[in-house]
C-alpha cells in the first residue's frame with residue numbers, strides 16, 4: 001500500500017560528511033533519492049530521477065529550467081541549491097509554478113573573500129611563474145630583477161559588486177595598505193566607508209576600469225553583467241592591472257580576455273571561474289604565465305561547504321513541509 005503522506009527528496013550529489021550522515025539517517029516521511037557519483041548528474045538521469053520529487057537539493061552544476069520542472073511534475077514545492085549564485089536556475093519558471101527557491105547566503109562570504117585575496121596576491125606576485133620555475137629547475141641564483149611583481153601598498157582597488165563578498169574582500173585588502181577603493185554595482189551604498197575601514201567611492205565603470213590597479217569581480221551573473229568584461233573593457237584597464245574573477249565565468253567575455261592577454265594588455269589575471277567549467281586543458285587561457293586559474297574552489301573549505309549543505313538541507317525540508325524557507329533567494 002502506498003503512503004500518501006510520504007514526500008520524495010532528490011539530492012543531486014554526495015554532500016559533505018556531516019550533512020551526508022544526516023541524509024543517510026533519513027528524515028521522517030521523506031524518501032531520499034540521491035545521485036552519489038562524484039560527477040554532475042547526467043541530464044537524462046536528472047530528468048528521470050526528478051519525476052515525482054517534492055523537493056530537489058541541487059548544485060550550481062545542475063540546470064534547473066522548464067524542462068526539468070516539467071519532468072519533476074506539479075507536486076514539486078522547492079528547489080534548494082547549495083550555492084549562493086543561482087544563475088543555473090530559471091527563476092521565472094519557478095515563480096510561474098510557485099516553487100520556492102532556496103540558496104546559501106552569508107556562510108560562504110569569508111571563504112570566497114579569502115580565495116579572492118589569494119588570487120590577487122598570487123597574480124600580483126607571479127606565483128605560477130615562481131612555482132613553475134622551481135619545479136622545472138629554472139631557479140638560478142638570487143637575482144635583484146627576477147620575477148618582480150607588484151604590491152598593494154598605496155594602490156587603488158576596484159570592486160565590481162559590493163555585496164557581502166565584495167565588502168569582505170575590501171576589508172581584507174585594506175590590511176595590505178590599499179590607499180583607495182572604488183566600486184561599481186547596482187547603486188551606491190551607505191556607510192561602506194566605516195565597514196571597509198577606509199576611503200571607498202562609487203564610480204562609473206569607465207573610471208573604475210581606468211583608475212584601478214587591481215580589479216576584483218564579486219558580482220552575480222545576470223543579464224546585465226553577462227560578458228561585462230570584454231576586450232573593450234580590458235583595453236581601458238592599466239596595462240599593469242591585476243584582474244581577478246571569483247564570481248562567475250560568464251561575467252567575462254573569455255575570448256576578449258584571451259585576446260587582451262595575447263596582446264600583453266594586462267599585468268596579471270587570477271580566475272576561479274571560467275566558461276566552461278571545467279576549463280579544457282587545451283584552452284589558450286592556460287598558456288599565459290601571468291594567468292592563474294583555479295578550479296572554482298572559492299567556497300571550498302570544509303567549514304563553509306558543511307555550512308552550505310546544512311542550509312541547503314534546512315531549505316529543502318522547510319519547502320517540502322510547505323513552510324517559508326529559512327534562506328529564500330529573494331530575502
Ligand SMILES: O=CC(=O)O
Pocket residue numbers: 060082083084085086108247298299
Ligand atoms: O560559486 C559558488 C556559489 O555560488 O555558491
